[in-house]
Amino acid sequence: MDLKRVEMYADGACLGxxxxxxxxxxxxxxxxxxxxxxxxxxxxxxxxxLLAVISGLKALKEPCRVDVFTDSRYLQGAFAKGWLENWRTNGWRRADRRPVENQDLWQALLQALGTHQVEFHWVKGHAGHPENERVDREARRQASLRKRGLGENRT
Structure with missing residues (x-):
């Protein structure tokens, strides 16, 4: 079965x-x-x-091949460098035995990945990549709305 090929550009932002x-x-x-x-x-x-990618995957209506483009070394490195598999194997503990941060979202991401074939690609942030700049603007707009008490939770 040929899966639809989807590109996803994802970003997160925080004011503080x-x-x-x-x-x-x-x-x-x-x-x-x-x-x-x-x-x-x-x-x-x-x-x-993490929520950007989880939410993007949840928005897909059927199994797809997804190329995820992110400027997050944290997110991309978890897959490319095997951190995520090591964390799972070690009971969600890092190499220094401390608990993995954001375990709830990593687990939600693993669940969201379940039906899709996903490959992560790193792009340099704030370097003129049009789609990365677009999702960065929207993520910052959402953070600004939250700061002013105007945003809604849409996860």
Missing amino acids: NPGPGGWAALLRYGEREKLVSGGEDHTTNNRME
């Missing part, structure tokens, strides 16, 4: 770390695009990076 945060994911299939976004009142940038 922790502070009000936002996330955004742009999904592209051929000429069709869908932008999903949201935020939280008190969070961290890493949590927003």
Whole structure:
């Protein structure tokens, strides 16, 4: 069965770390695009990076091949460098035996990945990549809305 090939551009932002945060994911299939976004009142940038990808994957209606483009070394490194598999094997503990931060979201991400074939790609942030700049603007807009008490949780 040939799966649809989807590009996802995902980013998170935080005003203060922790502070009000936002996330955004742009999904592209051929000429069709869908932008999903949201935020939280008190969070961290890493949590927003993870929520962007989780929410983007949840927005897909069927199993797909997904190329995820992110400027988050934290997110991309978890897969490319095997951190995530090591954390799972070690009972969600890091090499120094401390608990893994954001375990709830890593587990949610693993669940969201379940039906899809996903490959993560790192892009340099704030370097003129049009789609990365677009999701960055939306994530920062969501964080700003949260700061002003105007945002909704849309995860």
